[in-house]
Amino acid sequence: MRIIAGDWRGRALTAVGKGDPRAHLRPTTDRVRESLFNMLAGGRFGEPFGGAHVLDLFAGTGALGLEALSRGAADCVFVDDGRRAQTLLRDNIRLLGCNDRARVIARDATRLPPAETACDLVFLDPPYGKSLGAAALGTARAGGWIAPEALVVWEENAPQLAPEGFSLLDSRRYGDTHVTVLRAD
Template sequence: MRIISGNFKRKKILEPKDQITRPLKDLTKESIFNIIYHSKKFDIQLKDSNILDLFSGVGSFGLECLSRGSSSLTFVENYKEVLMVLKKNISLLECDDKSTVIEKDIFNRLNFNDFKKKFEIIFLDPPFKEERLALLLNLISDSNILKDNGIIILHRHKNENDNFPENFKVIEQKIYGVSKIIFGNYS
């Protein structure tokens, strides 16, 4: 795995050693950033933005955002096997000053109302079998942590048929290989 573009372009990041974690593939990541930069359906600037990366894994998406000029990244991960790799990747790219790692279970121990800032982008890359996305999206909506013009990006298996809350609006949806990328916000 590597950083695709920006200040850390071509730098490798460490991958997990286990078979449970599903790292974001470079092609999928590149597709996400192409949509962010070129979509006419929303206007998000990565430069100087605050990003929340839920189910961060080894940090591939968040580190790519930092490489492209985001001002801060909040990583949320609780799987001990990848937390060490995430922290090493942040350190290897010398992003400690722009990164916060929260080691909590998103559904049980994380209080979204505790965030001190609002985010332009919230990235969700849960395990493909995770069925509580509507609950998570409602937690995000109720806590009001997404900026008014902000977007939520969901990475799902292409065959998943998720039910979203009524106030969640799908802006754009693309399929790449086994991945479905959903861009949305709250209307």
């Protein structure tokens, strides 16, 4: 895994191997991440990275949030309750030297504490097929984590419907990964 573009373009992240299926650690492949970020940066969704406050739910290795930081996001809050994921995430933050722009919350993404800052860009990559995405999104919204008009990028094994309070902007398939893009109403 590597950072695709921005300040840290080409920088390798901590090796994960094939992930950790027991912990549902399934890193987004470089190819899918590149396609996803090219879609986001294509202008259709405005300028989603520059100065953005980012929330990375079910962060795993943190590759999505770190890519956003590399492309100009102001800061990122990474949320994951897996021990292996937290270790990899902290290693990647240290590797890129972005401790001042990254915060790790070691907690279940469906049980967030109240937010200090609402986020403009939210990555949601729950374990596939467990119906955790909608629950995490609802908790994040109730806790003040999601700013009005925030962009939400949701990875799952199937296209997702927009929950109440969100509008569907786009849905794309990359192999067995479906990316649903939402806008907070």
